[in-house]
Amino acid sequence: MSYTLGQLCDHVGGVLHGDGAKVIDRLATVKRAKSNELTFIANPKYVAALDTTEAGAVLVKNQSQANKVSNAIIVANPYLAFAKLTSLFNTSISLWTGIHVSAIVSENARLGENTIIGPNVVIENDVVLEDNVEISAGCVLGAHVSIGRNTKLKANVTIYHDVSIGEDCLIHSGAVIGADGFGFAQSPEAGGWQKIHQLGSVEIGNRVEVGANTTIDRGAIEDTRIGNGVIIDNQVQIAHNVEIGDNTAIAGCAAIAGSTIIGKNCTIAGGVGVIGHLNIVDNVHITAMSLVSKSITVPGSYSSGTGLDSTEKWRRSAARLRRIDEMAKTIAQLEKQINKLN
Structure with missing residues (x-):
């Protein structure tokens, strides 16, 4: 795939600096880019790399950065522009069209136009696939599943019965959507x-991306709900009856327990744990490895846990942490004695 720099500039709505006829074959990092490749500078700490990069062109933020190289595209947000350009160089295209001979498709299924169904796919009764849906090899769709137009399922995705997925979604390999939530009652008889x-x-909802080997459990009575524009990384656990608001992002290995409601435009970093039955308002940002044990009612950034240190220092800190309650009592007693003296 090759484009002229002028074509790429038009695609991102930038300002051209240099040769618009320059041919770009690939995207690359600023350190490894060659003369036929385009890179970007989003972080100010990498601006110095413009003096040594071999890139054929660079996405930059201003004219002073552009002046350091022969060819550039000036944009307000180089990282966002780079993200838009990745769609032009994407090589993940389907290797087949139509319905593969090995697929098992119920006679009651309703398939839209330009549907692609790969090898060894199983589609059960009353499934509805809208136009331009792509179901890759080994996927299983349970009865009464509905999938909106332009949505793609990568290989070996399992969608349980009655699940509804909107338009323009991308579900990566190994994801399981609609498995049973973790619901049990203690019973000596059982x-x-x-x-x-x-x-x-x-x-x-629409425009949702679900990462590889992520699991989203079905609700106990009402549905688990994922809003529009939500992005979910690999190996995330979302339990039954969770609700996630529009445009929230959840990074890898996070786990959200049942019946928690997360607002819009939140970010949940890797390894975060959220206990059940909480409410988190819009525009909350939770840093990596935090444990959310109570509802969050005010927007902002939240953290918990302890930072990394040498093992020796960490052990000393942990030993002191165990003594905090004892130390607090001692301080309270000392305060009382000081107050009596005053």
Whole structure:
């Protein structure tokens, strides 16, 4: 795939600096880019790399940066412009069209135009696939699943019965959507636990991306709901009856327990744990490895846990942490004695 610098400039609505006929074959990092490749400078600490880069062209933020190289595209947000250009160089295209001979598709399924169904796919009764849906090899769609137009499922995705997925979504390999939530009642008669059958489903909005091996459980009675524009990384666990607001981003290995409601435009970093039955308002940002144990009612950034240190220092800090309650009592006693002296 090759484009002229002028074409790329038009695509991102930038200002051209240099040769608009320059041919660009690939995108690359600023350190490794060659003369046929385009890179970008988004972080100010990498501006110095413009003096040594071999890139054929660079996405930059201002004219002073552009003056350091022969060819550039000036844009307000180089990282966003780079993101837009990646779609032009994307090589993940389908290797087949239509319905593969090995696929099993129910006679009751309703398929839209330009549907692609790959090898060994199973589509059960009353599934509805809108136009331009792509179901890659090995996927299983349970009964009454509905998928909106232009949505793509990568290989080996499993969608349980009654799940609804909107338009322009991307579900990566190994994701499981609509499995039972973790619902059990203690019961001596049942030998310890009585299963609570999960009678709800999962409702996913438009423009949602779900990462590889992520699981989204169905609701116990009402549905688990994922809003429009939500992005979810790999290996995330979303439990039954969770609700996630529009445009929220959740990074890898986060886990959200049942019936928690997360607002719009939130970011949840990697390894975060959120306990159940909480409410988190819009525009909350939770840093990596935090444990959210109570509702958050005010927008802002939140953190918990302890930072990394050498093992020796960490052990000393941990030992002191265990003594905090004792130390607090001692300080309170000393304060009382000082108050008596005054």
